[in-house]
Amino acid sequence: xxxxxxxxxxxxxxxxxxxxxxxxxxxxxxxxxxxxxxxxxxxxxxxxxxxxxxxxxxxxxxxxxxxxxxxxxxxxxxxxxxxxxxxxxxxxxxxxxxxxxxxxxxxxxxxxxxxxxxxxxxxxxxxxxxxxxxxxxxxxxxxxxxxxxxxxxxxxxxxxxxxxxxxxxxxxxxxxxxxxxxxxxxxxxxxxxxxxxxxxxxxxxxxxxxxxxxxxxxxxxxxxxxxxxxxxxxxxxxxxxxxxxxxxxxxxxxxxxxxxxxxxxxxxxxxxxxxxxxxxxxxxxxxxxxxxxxxxxxxxxxxxxxxxxxxxxxxxxxxxxxxxxxxxxxxxxxxxxxxxxxxxxxxxxxxxxxxxxxxxxxxxxxxxxxxxxxxxxxxxxxxxxxxxxxxxxxxxxxxxxxxxxxxxxxxxxxxxxxxxxxxxxxxxxxxxxxxxxxxxxxxxxxxxxxxxxxxxxxxxxxxxxxxxxxxxxxxxxxxxxxxxxxxxxxxxxxxxxxxxxxxxxxxxxxxxxxxxxxxxxxxxxxxxxxxxxxxxxxxxxxxxxxxxxxxxxxxxxx
Amino acid sequence: xxxxxxxxxxxxxxxxxxxxxxxxxxxxxxxxxxxxxxxxxxxxxxxxxxxxxxxxxxxxxxxxxxxxxxxxxxxxxxxxxxxxxxxxxxxxxxxxxxxxxxxxxxxxxxxxxxxxxxxxxxxxxxxxxxxxxxxxxxxxxxxxxxxxxxxxxxxxxxxxxxxxxxxxxxxxxxxxxxxxxxxxxx
Numbered sequence: 001x002x003x004x005x006x007x008x009x010x011x012x013x014x015x016x017x018x019x020x021x022x023x024x025x026x027x028x029x030x031x032x033x034x035x036x037x038x039x040x041x042x043x044x045x046x047x048x049x050x051x052x053x054x055x056x057x058x059x060x061x062x063x064x065x066x067x068x069x070x071x072x073x074x075x076x077x078x079x080x081x082x083x084x085x086x087x088x089x090x091x092x093x094x095x096x097x098x099x100x101x102x103x104x105x106x107x108x109x110x111x112x113x114x115x116x117x118x119x120x121x122x123x124x125x126x127x128x129x130x131x132x133x134x135x136x137x138x139x140x141x142x143x144x145x146x147x148x149x150x151x152x153x154x155x156x157x158x159x160x161x162x163x164x165x166x167x168x169x170x171x172x173x174x175x176x177x178x179x180x181x182x183x184x185x186x187x188x189x190x191x192x193x194x195x196x197x198x199x200x201x202x203x204x205x206x207x208x209x210x211x212x213x214x215x216x217x218x219x220x221x222x223x224x225x226x227x228x229x230x231x232x233x234x235x236x237x238x239x240x241x242x243x244x245x246x247x248x249x250x251x252x253x254x255x256x257x258x259x260x261x262x263x264x265x266x267x268x269x270x271x272x273x274x275x276x277x278x279x280x281x282x283x284x285x286x287x288x289x290x291x292x293x294x295x296x297x298x299x300x301x302x303x304x305x306x307x308x309x310x311x312x313x314x315x316x317x318x319x320x321x322x323x324x325x326x327x328x329x330x331x332x333x334x335x336x337x338x339x340x341x342x343x344x345x346x347x348x349x350x351x352x353x354x355x356x357x358x359x360x361x362x363x364x365x366x367x368x369x370x371x372x373x374x375x376x377x378x379x380x381x382x383x384x385x386x387x388x389x390x391x392x393x394x395x396x397x398x399x400x401x402x403x404x405x406x407x408x409x410x411x412x413x414x415x416x417x418x419x420x421x422x423x424x425x426x427x428x429x430x431x432x433x434x435x436x437x438x439x440x441x442x443x444x445x446x447x448x449x450x451x452x453x454x455x456x457x458x459x460x461x462x463x464x465x466x467x468x469x470x471x472x473x474x475x476x477x478x479x480x481x482x483x484x485x486x487x488x489x490x491x492x493x494x495x496x497x498x499x500x501x502x503x504x505x506x507x508x509x510x511x512x513x514x515x516x517x518x519x520x521x522x523x524x525x526x527x528x529x530x531x532x533x534x535x536x537x538x539x540x541x542x543x544x545x546x547x548x549x550x551x552x553x554x555x556x557x558x
Numbered sequence: 559x560x561x562x563x564x565x566x567x568x569x570x571x572x573x574x575x576x577x578x579x580x581x582x583x584x585x586x587x588x589x590x591x592x593x594x595x596x597x598x599x600x601x602x603x604x605x606x607x608x609x610x611x612x613x614x615x616x617x618x619x620x621x622x623x624x625x626x627x628x629x630x631x632x633x634x635x636x637x638x639x640x641x642x643x644x645x646x647x648x649x650x651x652x653x654x655x656x657x658x659x660x661x662x663x664x665x666x667x668x669x670x671x672x673x674x675x676x677x678x679x680x681x682x683x684x685x686x687x688x689x690x691x692x693x694x695x696x697x698x699x700x701x702x703x704x705x706x707x708x709x710x711x712x713x714x715x716x717x718x719x720x721x722x723x724x725x726x727x728x729x730x731x732x733x734x735x736x737x738x739x740x741x742x743x744x
Binding site: 181 | 567583620621
């Protein structure tokens, strides 16, 4: 059948199983939007294109499916950049479609023209500028394939208006021909045996798991492996929930603000099996000192991550789920009781220092997060966190059992991610309860999306930790910059009034006693709620490994 | 350490940009880069000399290979290869010095491809050290202009420079379409 470019886009998206797109119209996508209502695809109108990208990202991370966002040319496209970079850093599969000026106007500084393919080269897995409508169907097919395959990532398709209007014979291709993509890697059997031997013979083995396990759906295999060998598991921030965190084998998050006992275990281990993670500097601290006693087995689907930061003793390039499944029968059951005694001793030490066990009066953020976890236990939610102290406290005080239960910007650390991403999460998971943890700084970066939240009827539960500061930067200024709070103090609006202006229920809580009732009420409330907690202004995230310092040199609560 | 990389890439608009952009953001320094058609239609061959301190050698290959338009990357540094460069050297030459220059050119098995009253253009193709030697010797006569192509390299022996089938794209391409290159070995 003969279709124009715009129709080809939607028709192809339907063939790819796309049910929702997040977008914002503009001059160079009017044709696209004109044809959209004829197709069974839900469109979510955001209030800033950045939110469209984050929403597509949140959708992708929480469902495992490809998220799609649409923007017009020029400023619409450039507004996607932060969202694409966020998705690229955390290997999230999204396809972004941008309008573009007509092919005859390209390169002439036309109205709302931007070289978006040039701009997004470093932050997309691949991108396309479609100049011939005859190529469009194949481009879309390829884009989705590339976004999903191997290590997922964002793909951008730039679509000039005349291509949107041009007509051609439509056929959605069955296969893609991408000779530049490598076939799915499979770890050689002899290396798997070598890795298994190392783990079986280790006195202090440890598993270090990241988002790759979640992406490949390897949570059951990882759990089985840990339980068989009685291995302690440390996760990265984005690896949280790849093993249920309430499982005693799970030591929680390691790294810059990780649990003290998790970091001590990393530094004491003699064999570390790292899977689906890339030894990011937030986790490792000073690489020269990282895991100084351990031989390392590194498994990742992206072979360029092997040896990039850490030189492993054994490299297993392959899909995490498959590697874990093949490794499982080779692991001998063990108890490692001495190792566990040591670890549990550290655990007790850490618990003794924990502020939750000491602070009874002030309203501290850690208390709020812990309460949030307690009251949602029988209906585990998906939590979307922003960036900064709020993100770290969430990671430290909420135990994520639900797979894909924590959605957060790890690699890029994008403030303003949480609210729009949560929209994508809720729309992709209509039966889940979605809690959003934000600080007063990050919330204001995309708070206009409360309008989208109401328009799309997303009953998000927003936990706003208001300390009047850009908390994480303020902490650094306190600890390392002589307490000079340069540009970190915020005048804030009345968030409750603001929420109400958007038609969102707003509640302010100023003391400990109000926390649990407010959280419970929000959980029951059928619509979106903003809970503004006025928290201790100068509370710090502990422990802390300062940037570039060895993991052993943790700064603990004074 | 300098590495010589050969990349087989799809002949599509913007591919060179992708490669150079990648190397810049990974902080890999490109010392030379040359590109042209390969024996396979639609596939271009890039030869690069690259360097980055403290970067494991395989990182260049793995990072480059991730690009969707890059079909294959081979590191020829440690392989027995033929390595050549072409240079055109415009040197000052008058009736006094012309003879001497021509002798040098003959010794180096180079060629004179342009003559004027006051200058000669010398063409030399050969291993880089030979090219560099000639340039150094000609400097004493006064060099007006030099253009160098950068290194091209090819593995010695009958095997193609694209490494043996380790999942690489060229081998797969040729397997699936054996008539692509008329004399391709299966």
